[in-house]
Amino acid sequence: MQGFGVKIFLNVVVVMFLSQLLGLAMATSGGFSVDLIHRDSPLSPFFHPSKTRTERLTDAFRRSVSRIGRFRPGNLKGIESSIVPSAGEYLMNLSTGIPPVPIIAIADTGSDLTWTQCRPCNSCYKQVLPFFDPQKSSTYRHSSCGTSYCLALGKDRSCSKQKHCTFRYSYADGSFTGGNLAAETLTVASTAGKPVKFPKFVFGCGQSSGGIFDENSSGIPVSTDSTISGRISFGTSSGIVSGSGTVSTPLVRKKPNTNYYLTLEGFSVGKKRLPYKSFPKKAGAEEGNIIVDSGTTITFIPEKFYSKLEKSVEKSIKEKGERVKDPNGIFSLCYNTTREIKAPIITAHLRDANVELQPLNTFTRVQEDLVCFTLMPTSDVGVFGNMAQVNFLVGFDLRKKIVSFMPTDCSQH
Helix, strand or coil: CCCCEEEEECCCCCCCCHHHHHHHHCCCCCCEEEEEEECCCCCCCCCCCCCCHHHHHHHHHHHHHHHHHHHCHHHCCCCCCCCCHHHCCEEEEEEECCCCEEEEEEECCCCCCCEEEECCCCECCCCCCCCECHHHCCCCEECECCCHHHHCCHHHEEECCCCEEEEEEECCCCCEEEEEEEEEEEEECECCCCCEEEEEEEEEEEEEEECCCCCCCCCCCCCCCCCEEEEEEEECCCCCCCCCCCEEEECECCCCCCCCEECEEEEEECCEEEECCCCCHHHCCCCCCEEECCCCCCEEEEHHHHHHHHHHHHHHCECCCEEECCCCCCCCCEEECCCCCECCCEEEEECCEEEEECHHHHEEEEECCEEEECEEEECCCEEECHHHHCCEEEEEECCCCEEEEEECCHHHC
């Protein structure tokens, strides 16, 4: 059987409603591609023009540190989404309803429900643009309590007097949303020029939301302009990553099945291999010990293993300048230098796949005179962040249950 998957350009991974959208996309001929917008691009609704590049980077790193806690086993009760404003790094243009209402959605591998605020809203946070109004759409339909989508919500579902499926999601940071589960026409702005429509797309119509969300939150602000920083492709042809240099690793099925788990067997710093032996019990078995995630900028690995990796990296760097503390208190290994450091290639040894990470994947200039190593220790499950995926085509083939990595110059796509 031919594989069906999603291919990601630049440092971008999968959209928040990947599984459902992939299933619907099987009906399209060959697939389609969609442009992605970085949240810090000038025309993103999250863009703050007064902030410097350094401040934006620091914000992204802090979002990653905050986000890692959402993957803790204790925080994953029922189906708990991590689609909160502080977590999203990439956006995509969508439309809902007939007639279509343009929105921007946050693209995220770590999420399981697409939702937006709807009318009537009993208790919602303020947002710049009007809420989605189901009564103005000719294709909006409530989802009944017995549907497979409703049952998939598990403990987060309930049934109204009208036998409509309702939901309530809570997040690790105390934010929440609740409302009706519904089916609606979703329109995706394809790069081919012709929009792709998906009827009966299931989403959450939120009528009670609160927490840390701001006026541009939940992935719904309208924007007709964007700065494109990547592309995501779906389908049996455009969504498959293959060709010279491609390596593939098995997807591991684990709970919660919202996340995409891989097995990390070790790292090599240059030619020195460091086996991945010590992994905390609470983060799960050795299989599926790391999540590949678009919403996390940096890569996290268990503390005991990280110390070995950091020591090896530090020894291998030439012309590195003076080691200093990160003034933001985020990174462990930093150097005071205005020059480019000569960092080694670090290879991530995934099951059946060796992914070579260039210095741009593992180091970043945090300030004019400060360069830091962007892998970090964690006491939780490991996360393969989006900086590690820069200049790779990353393909998720859900039929073959593999993730593929192909080195590429993404500026050419």
